[in-house]
Amino acid sequence: MYDFEYHKPGSLADAVKLLSADPDSKPISGGQTLLPALKHRLNKPTSVIDLSGIAELKGVRREGDKLVIGALAKHVEVATSPEVKAAIPALAQMASTIGDTQVRNRGTIGGSVANNDPAADYPSAVLGLNATIVTDKRRIAADDFFQGMFTTALEPGELLVAIEFPVPEKAGYAKMRNPASRYVMAGAFVAKTGGGVRVAINGAGPGVFRQAEMEKALAANWSPDAVAGVKQSADGLNSDIHGSAEYRAHLVTVMAKRAVAAAG
Amino acid sequence: MNVVTPFEGIGASVRRKEDLRFLSGRGQYTDDINRPGQTYAAILRSPHAHARIVSIDTAAAAAMPGVVAVFTGADMPDLGGIPCGWQIHNKDGTPMAEPMHPVLAVGKARFVGDAIAAVIAETRSQAKDAAEAIEVEYEVLPAVATMEAALAPGASRVHDDVAGNVCYDWHIGDKAVNEAAFAKAPKVVEFELVNNRLVPNAMEPRAAIGDYDPTTEDYTLYTTSQNPHVIRLLMGAFVLHLPEHKLRVVAPDVGGGFGSKIFHYAEEAIVTWAAGRVKRPVKWTAERTESFMTDAHGRDHVTKARLAMDADGKFLALHVQTLANMGAYLSTFATSVPTYLYATLLAGVYTTPTVYAEVKAVFTNTVPVDAYRGAGRPEATFLLERLVDVAAAETGMDRIEIRRRNFIPNDAFPYQTPVALQYDSGDYTATLDQALKTADWAGFEARRAEAKARGRLRGIGISTYIEACGIAPSAVVGSLGARAGLYEVGTIRVHPTGSVTVLTGTHSHGQGHETTLAQLVTDRLGVPLSQVDIVHGDTAKIPFGMGTYGSRSLAVGGSAMVKAMDKIVAKARRIAAHLMEASVEDVEFDRGTFRVAGTDKTKSWGEIALTAYVPHNYPIEELEPGLDETAFYDPKNFTYPGGCHICEVEIEPETGITTVVNFTAVDDVGRVINPMIVEGQVQGGVAQGIGQALLESCVYDSEGQLVSASFMDYQMPRANDLPPVSVATHTTLCTHNPLGVKGCGEVGAIGSPPAVINAVVDALKDYGVRHIEMPATAAKVWGIINASRPAMAAE
Numbered sequence A: 001m002y003d004f005e006y007h008k009p010g011s012l013a014d015a016v017k018l019l020s021a022d023p024d025s026k027p028i029s030g031g032q033t034l035l036p037a038l039k040h041r042l043n044k045p046t047s048v049i050d051l052s053g054i055a056e057l058k059g060v061r062r063e064g065d066k067l068v069i070g071a072l073a074k075h076v077e078v079a080t081s082p083e084v085k086a087a088i089p090a091l092a093q094m095a096s097t098i099g100d101t102q103v104r105n106r107g108t109i110g111g112s113v114a115n116n117d118p119a120a121d122y123p124s125a126v127l128g129l130n131a132t133i134v135t136d137k138r139r140i141a142a143d144d145f146f147q148g149m150f151t152t153a154l155e156p157g158e159l160l161v162a163i164e165f166p167v168p169e170k171a172g173y174a175k176m177r178n179p180a181s182r183y184v185m186a187g188a189f190v191a192k193t194g195g196g197v198r199v200a201i202n203g204a205g206p207g208v209f210r211q212a213e214m215e216k217a218l219a220a221n222w223s224p225d226a227v228a229g230v231k232q233s234a235d236g237l238n239s240d241i242h243g244s245a246e247y248r249a250h251l252v253t254v255m256a257k258r259a260v261a262a263a264g
Numbered sequence B: 001m002n003v004v005t006p007f008e009g010i011g012a013s014v015r016r017k018e019d020l021r022f023l024s025g026r027g028q029y030t031d032d033i034n035r036p037g038q039t040y041a042a043i044l045r046s047p048h049a050h051a052r053i054v055s056i057d058t059a060a061a062a063a064m065p066g067v068v069a070v071f072t073g074a075d076m077p078d079l080g081g082i083p084c085g086w087q088i089h090n091k092d093g094t095p096m097a098e099p100m101h102p103v104l105a106v107g108k109a110r111f112v113g114d115a116i117a118a119v120i121a122e123t124r125s126q127a128k129d130a131a132e133a134i135e136v137e138y139e140v141l142p143a144v145a146t147m148e149a150a151l152a153p154g155a156s157r158v159h160d161d162v163a164g165n166v167c168y169d170w171h172i173g174d175k176a177v178n179e180a181a182f183a184k185a186p187k188v189v190e191f192e193l194v195n196n197r198l199v200p201n202a203m204e205p206r207a208a209i210g211d212y213d214p215t216t217e218d219y220t221l222y223t224t225s226q227n228p229h230v231i232r233l234l235m236g237a238f239v240l241h242l243p244e245h246k247l248r249v250v251a252p253d254v255g256g257g258f259g260s261k262i263f264h265y266a267e268e269a270i271v272t273w274a275a276g277r278v279k280r281p282v283k284w285t286a287e288r289t290e291s292f293m294t295d296a297h298g299r300d301h302v303t304k305a306r307l308a309m310d311a312d313g314k315f316l317a318l319h320v321q322t323l324a325n326m327g328a329y330l331s332t333f334a335t336s337v338p339t340y341l342y343a344t345l346l347a348g349v350y351t352t353p354t355v356y357a358e359v360k361a362v363f364t365n366t367v368p369v370d371a372y373r374g375a376g377r378p379e380a381t382f383l384l385e386r387l388v389d390v391a392a393a394e395t396g397m398d399r400i401e402i403r404r405r406n407f408i409p410n411d412a413f414p415y416q417t418p419v420a421l422q423y424d425s426g427d428y429t430a431t432l433d434q435a436l437k438t439a440d441w442a443g444f445e446a447r448r449a450e451a452k453a454r455g456r457l458r459g460i461g462i463s464t465y466i467e468a469c470g471i472a473p474s475a476v477v478g479s480l481g482a483r484a485g486l487y488e489v490g491t492i493r494v495h496p497t498g499s500v501t502v503l504t505g506t507h508s509h510g511q512g513h514e515t516t517l518a519q520l521v522t523d524r525l526g527v528p529l530s531q532v533d534i535v536h537g538d539t540a541k542i543p544f545g546m547g548t549y550g551s552r553s554l555a556v557g558g559s560a561m562v563k564a565m566d567k568i569v570a571k572a573r574r575i576a577a578h579l580m581e582a583s584v585e586d587v588e589f590d591r592g593t594f595r596v597a598g599t600d601k602t603k604s605w606g607e608i609a610l611t612a613y614v615p616h617n618y619p620i621e622e623l624e625p626g627l628d629e630t631a632f633y634d635p636k637n638f639t640y641p642g643g644c645h646i647c648e649v650e651i652e653p654e655t656g657i658t659t660v661v662n663f664t665a666v667d668d669v670g671r672v673i674n675p676m677i678v679e680g681q682v683q684g685g686v687a688q689g690i691g692q693a694l695l696e697s698c699v700y701d702s703e704g705q706l707v708s709a710s711f712m713d714y715q716m717p718r719a720n721d722l723p724p725v726s727v728a729t730h731t732t733l734c735t736h737n738p739l740g741v742k743g744c745g746e747v748g749a750i751g752s753p754p755a756v757i758n759a760v761v762d763a764l765k766d767y768g769v770r771h772i773e774m775p776a777t778a779a780k781v782w783g784i785i786n787a788s789r790p791a792m793a794a795e
C-alpha cells in the first residue's frame, strides 16, 4: 500500500468538497474492492475519503412503488431487510449470495454499483429492474449508467447517494459462479414491471447488458420455456481459463431460464 | 490409590496436544517472531519469463527513506548456487544437466518471479517502495512456457549450457524383455494423459528471518521449513559456506507444507547472508502472490503409455514415456520425483511382469517443480488406474474383475516388482472388498437410475493403489543418486521425576506429531501423555535428522524413537535390578512398572528415573548415571501403504458441474497409532486429490506469465466442494520396522484423483468419453457433453 491521506467527512457536502479539492482522491465505502487494490499497489490515490460517516448515504426505505436503498447499505442489510424482502425478494436473495460473510458485512451496494465489475451481482439487478441512480448532482437511468467494464456515467468526484428500484410484479435472479473467485461467471436478472419485461445479463460479457430477444420472448410468454430456446450469441462474451465464450453464452440461457423459474 | 487413566497409547484416538495452542492463536510461526533491530527484505522479481538482464541501477532505491542496503547477484560472487539433492543419470550413463541456480539472478531471469534484487529497509513498505525504484533494463527473450515448446527444434534455451532444454533422459526396467512381451501380446491398449500442474498453497506463506551476532559470528535462520537440519546443511555447506556450529536453523510452528517447504529457497540464503552484511536481523515474508509465483509447484507430467494384455485381461507388459517439467531451475528434490518416486511405482498392485519407463525431464521458463503431497506416486497412480479402466472398457471386462485378476496375491509377499521395489506386505483384495461393501458398489446402478430421473448423470469410480513411503534406506537411495542419507534420529530424555522430552529430527507442520509421537512413549514407557513433550524444529536442540516428507515421520522417526526407548528400557532394567537386588534377566518391564519375575517386588518408573539422576544407591562402577538415549534408524526398505478409494459423482448436464456425492477410502497404513489423526490425514489428502481432479489448475500462458496467480483464478477446494469422506483402515503390518507402521500422510492425495476421474468418465459413458483431463471443470465437462449432443440426438 502506498501512503495516502485519510479523511472521514460527516456530510455529503463535505465529502464532495474533499473530492473536488483533490483530483487524485478516491471515496471508500466498504473497501472490499478498493482495499485489495491498494494493498496490491494497483491504485495510488493521494487521499482516501471514507464515506461511512455520512448519514445521507444510509438506510433502506419503501417510498410508494419504489424501494430506495442508500449507497452505504451493506450486502448483509439488503439481504436481511424486511423492506427489501417484501418488495423485491430477488434482490435480497441476490445480496445474500455476494462473496462471503465477511464481504457481506463490509461491502456496500453503492460501492459495488459505482465499481461496475462485470462479474459483480448488483449491476444486473439495477439494470434488470430499470432502477434510477441518484447521485449528489443528478438522477441517472440504469440504461445510461453502466458503460462497460469498470466504467459508469459517474463523473470524477461524483458520489452515488442512493438507488431507487421500482417494485416489480415479479423478479428472479440466477447465476453460475466462477469456480475460483465465486464472482459471477454468467448471471441473469429477469423482471416484470408495469413498464414491461427486462432481462439483464452479468458476468458473461465485458459489462452488464440487456438481452432483447429474451425480453421479447418473456413479454409474450412469461415462463422458463420461453427463454430456454433463446440462444445467446457468444460474440463479444468473455473467454478465459474458466470458460469459453461459447460456454458462457450457453450459461446465459440456462441462468435466464432458472431466473424466470425463481421469479415464479 | 488406584488411578484409572484413559488409554493413551498406540491405537487411542487422543485429541491433538498441539491444537489448543493453534486454535487459541498461540502458535509461533516464523512471521510471529521479531528480533530486536529487525529490518525487512523485499525481493524485486522478474516480470518476464525469460530475459537478459542488461543492467540494474540501484542508486535511486538505495537513496530512498529507510533503506539499509540493496543487493543484486553481483554482490554475491562468492556464494554457491542453490544445490539439487539428487543426481539422476541419463540412459547413456552420463549425469544429468545441472545448471547453476544463483541466489539472485545473474545474467538472465528465467521465470516470472525469479529473484533479481533484494532491498533491506527499516519497514516492509519502505523495502517495497525502494524495490519499485530499482531500474532494471531487460532484453526480453523468447520464453518456453511448456514442455512442448521447450523441446521443439530450435527452441530458446532456458540455460545457455543446456542443449535442447533436457535435464535428463532416464529409464528404468528391461527394454528388451519389455519389447519382446509387446511383440507377442494379443492386445495392446494405448493411452495418453496429462498430470496437471498444481500450486501447493500452504495456508502459511513462506517466511524467513536471518539473524547474525557479530560478537560470536553466529548466524540463525528462522524459516518455514519441514526439515531444518537439511536446510542448515544445504545452505551452510553449499551456498553460504558456513560451518554447522556457526549456523542455527529454526523451523518453529509451520502452517502446512505439503512438500513445498522441504526445499531450500533463495530467500533463506538472502536473509541469512544479508543479516551478516547489514549486521541486523532481516525478515522476509511472502505475500500470497509471491507464494503462487515462487513456491515450487507440483506434478506437471505428460505421459504416453501402452499396456499389453492377454485374452483373459492379464497384464503382460507396460511401457511408459513421460515428460516431466522441472521449471527453470532444479529444486532440491525435483529430479527424484519423476524417477524414483514415480517410475518405480508403475507396477502398482499388479503382477505385470515387465515394466519399462522412460522419463525425460525438461527445463521451462516456469517456477521450479518439485515434490507435492505424494510426489510422483499420485502421477503413477493416476496413470495406472486410468489405464486399467480404459483397458477394461476396451476389452469389455468389468473394472473390478480386471483388477482382481491382476492383483499381487497375498502369498506373493515379499514381492519383487520389475521396477526395483520389493513390497513387504499388503492385502489388496481385502481393502477392495471392504471398500466395495462400504460404498455399496453393488447397489450403484439403482442410484444411477434414480439420479437420471432427476436429470443428473451419476458415475462411480475406483482406484486400487499402492505407494512407497517411509523414505528411505540410505544405501539404496545413495546408489540411485541421492546426495543424502535418509535415516532419522530420536532422543528420549527421561527427566529425574520421570517425565520425558523427546527430541526428534522429524518436523510437524500440521500432522500432529506432538501427539502421535508422544503416544509411542506413553505406550512403551507407561508415562502419561501429559508427561511427554516432543521437541522438533531447532538445530540447536535436536540431533541431526532429515525432517518430514514422504510420510516418513512415524515409520522412520518413530522407529528411531523405539530404538532409543529400547536403550532406555535396557538401562532402566539394570538400575531396577540393582535396586531390587535381582539379576537383570529377571527384571520385567511393562508400561511403567519394573518387576522381578514371579514376585511382587516392583519399582515404579519414577523411582528408577530418580535413581538414575540421584545415584546414591547405584551400580556406579558399571553404569553411567542419567537416562537419556539417542538412536539413529536407517530403514531397511520403503513402506508400502495401499488401499482402495471409491468415488461417486453427479454431473448436472446443463452446466457441467460435477459434485462428489460419496467418497470411500479403505487404506492399509500399517499399524494405526491414532485413528482420529489417520482419519484427518486421509481426509485432507482426499480433499487435495479431489482438488486436483476437479478444481485446481496452474496455468501459464505461452509467454510464461502465470495466469492463475491468485485465488481469484486458482480454485482451491472449499468445504462445500467436498463430500463426507468415509475413512477406514485395514491393516497388514509393515514387516521391517519395529512399529509395523507404513504411513498415512499422502495416501489420500495418491489414491483419490483416479477414483474421481474414473467416476466422471463413468458418468459420461453414454457420451463416448474415453478420458477427461484433470481438472474436470464444469466448462470442460459441459464441452464434452455439448460436443457429443448431436451424436446423441441422432441415435
Ligand SMILES: Cc1cc2nc3c(=O)[nH]c(=O)nc-3n(C[C@H](O)[C@H](O)[C@H](O)COP(=O)(O)OP(=O)(O)OC[C@H]3O[C@@H](n4cnc5c(N)ncnc54)[C@H](O)[C@@H]3O)c2cc1C
Pocket: A026, A027, A028, A029, A030, A031, A032, A033, A034, A035, A036, A051, A071, A097, A098, A099, A100, A103, A106, A107, A108, A109, A110, A111, A112, A114, A115, A117, A119, A120, A121, A122, A154, A158, A159, A160, A161, A182, A183, A184
Ligand atoms: C473475497 C471477495 C468476494 C467477493 N465476491 C463478490 C461477489 O460474489 N459478487 C459481487 O458482486 N461482489 C463481490 N465482491 C465485491 C464486493 O461486493 C464489494 O463490496 C463491492 O464490489 C464494492 O463495494 P465496497 O462498498 O466494498 O466498495 P469500495 O471497495 O469501498 O469501493 C469500490 C469502488 O467504488 C468507489 N465508490 C465506493 N463508494 C462510492 C460511492 N458512494 N460513490 C461513488 N463511488 C464509490 C470507490 O472509490 C472504489 O473505486 C467480493 C469481494 C471480495 C473481497
